[in-house]
Amino acid sequence: MDNLIKLAEKIKDKDLREKTISLLKDPKLSNPALACKPLKIEDTPGGFPGFEHHMEKGGLIKHTEGVTLLAMQMADFVEERYGTVNKDxxxxxxxLHDIMRLYDFDKIGDEYSLQDNLLEHEELGACELYARGFPEEIVHMVLKHLKPEGQGLEGTILHYADSVDSFSDFYFRELSGHECGCECCHDED
Structure with a gap:
């Protein structure tokens, strides 16, 4: 979690930085009528049954860090070659794209199962960002991060960073039968 806060500190806009850090540290829903029960962020996997990427304990943190680092590199590349990107x-x-995954799962023993929620994580995330006063562009990016259609430049960067990180973990863990070899996979040893 500390790595996510360090990445959030790179946000130049003070108000946006503070809102982001606040939500990372306290991802409670503003609407008490929603009956979802969250896991702790440290316990939440990054994927879901059917597309099992980053399914280990702490997988959401690992996935979020990977997506953020990759998106930052992509934004730098695009800005160097083509023009301005709103890096904040x-x-x-x-x-924040998957922060509401905490509300997707129940954990029984070592197994994760999906809660029966009406709202998907991206919808719940967009609702919470809206309630907390985030810019509409960021609300839209989180809501639509699973699809590139209708995205602006920054949303397209997010979509592909999310896809590359997810599929890379899925490939190395599921398809090849090997761990990815990064130090994150070996921290638990």
Missing amino acids: FVITAAL
Whole structure:
């Protein structure tokens, strides 16, 4: 979690940085009528049954860090070659795109199962960002991060960073039968 806060500190806009850090540290829902029960962020996997990427304890943190780092590199590349990118929006949306995954799962023993929620994590995330006064562009990026259609430049960067990180973990863990070899996978040893 400390790494996510360090990445959030790279957001130049003070208000946006403070809102992002606040939500990372306290991802409670503003609407008490929603009956979802969250896992702790440290316990939440990054994927879901059916697309099992980052399914280990702490997988959401690992995935979020990977997406954010990759999105920042992509934003730098695009800016060097083509023009201005709102990097604050990229960093914020990357850090928060899956924050409501905490509300997707129940954990029984070592197994995760999906809660029966009406709202998907991206919808719940967009609702919470809206309630907390985040810019509309970031709300849209989080809501639509699973699809590139209708996204602006920053949203497209987020979508592809999310896809590359997710599929890379899925490939190395599931398809090849090997861990990815990064130090994150070996921290638990």
